[in-house]
Amino acid sequence: MSTDHIKRSIQAGWDEMAGNYQAETHISLDDVHYAPLCPGERELRILGDVSGKAVLEVACGAAQNSIALAKMGAHCVGLDISSRQLVVARKLVEQEGVDVGLLNADGETLHMFRDGAFDVVISCFGWEFIQDLETCFRECHRVLAKDGLLIVGTVHPMSAFEWDADGRFLMVNDYFRPPYEVWQELKGDSARQGLTFFRTVEEMFATLVSAGFHVEGIWEPYPYNIEEMTDEEKRAIPYGGPFWESQYERLSKVPFSIVYKARKSD
Template identity: 35%
Template sequence: MHDDTLPAGVGVTDALPADDDPPRVLRRLVTNAESRRASRRWWDLDADAYQAEHGAFLGEVDFVWCPEGLREADARLLGELRGRRVLELGCGAAAAARWLATQGAHPVGLDLSAGMLRHATRAAATSGVRVPLVQADALALPFGAETFDIVCTAFGAIPFVADSAAVLREVFRVLRPGGTWVFSITHPIRWIFPDDPGEGGLTVRHSYFDRRPYVEQDADGVPTYVEQHRTLGDRVREIVGAGFVLRDLVEPEWPAGHDRIWGQWSPLRGRLFPGTAIFVCDKPLRGPA
């Protein structure tokens, strides 16, 4: 969500400009392949700028779930960590994976972007906390069945994949029975508002039920950035359909004294409606033979 003048979560006009050139920003369906290419290229090119803008807030060795500033050290959504095998999907610079390592876990950070993993390698050197890093697609996790005790992601992978239900099935596959899956995303209600942290972002512009993704594309109509929208009900059905049990849905409130603006997140909007949804899920234990 990059143009703050555009409707949110992110909505945009579908009308062609007068010269009939393809619109640069629109809502349209994309394939998994288009999403993968766009995300890999975007995050490779944007990695430096993203870290320059948000790296200090995220920290080198910390687990921040969302722009509201909720930390795993306080929320404890993942449960007991010591000795647990943990996969962080869409790890970016892997600050969360490094924090998990300091808690006695055995984390692995996975990301599609070589640019983001470059920052993860650099931060490992400066922090002295090193974790295994893997470049791979969340739709085809390069791990055997029941490899991990916990899988988690803070705004990684899920919003950028056309078939997010398939990602959840992959997560289910690599989790051991009784394992935990926790992921945070932009709260679906944000998609009805303009992508504006100010008063302009308080007026409904789009249907909550328009599930077409936000797409930025080049002059040839090739997607360069893709972000997906699902309703809360859609997410619950994906979770249950993959075989998980939904244990909790956390909607972090905007904390007093927190004045940071991050894209469309702001104190003004945060005090009125949620910006983040965190889903806490369990893979059931096997039943009796």
């Protein structure tokens, strides 16, 4: 598939899935989420103080992280390729009474922003849908101010692999060449395939460094012990819901996500 075809398919897929995804997944409007059933920014402190900072959220979805950051005092802009995700985002922004700019745009190129426009660029679960990651990281580097932060939250390469029938062992046949996840997002004659790109830790680290970043930290968030939590406590988890709760045993054995904190180094 060509790059343009992949982008169109991913856009169509998220337009198709947006309603169900937002309805079935609990995503906090008060804390930045990094991983399913895991602590968010208020506990992990990956970003630190964002008060007064200009923040760009790439592949923002319904902009829950931007809304949470705005409540923490940041000046936020979110962009997403899916117009239907942004419909939900606009409703949430109005509901929460915060000021978040929203753009319907491809996250691979950030040509609409001037050099050094932002103090922070963040995305959680957006990078795996971007094919040309090096170009995207170079654009993030360009739009960041001196010493600006890039927060890359993405699917862990180990989450590319399936479990055995008993759910006891992860069947990793080739870590160095993780498979693409091919997903069907439309039905009937208009069906097209989208892709999720899994990348090894080395590939992600090397791409960040090549784009001009210094990696300051890497996190593999570990889930809360939901078996000892009340329903009210579960609802307070930044990213969760019934589906993720059903995956708890697996999430407690192998990380679903990985977070890189990188600083603009030149």
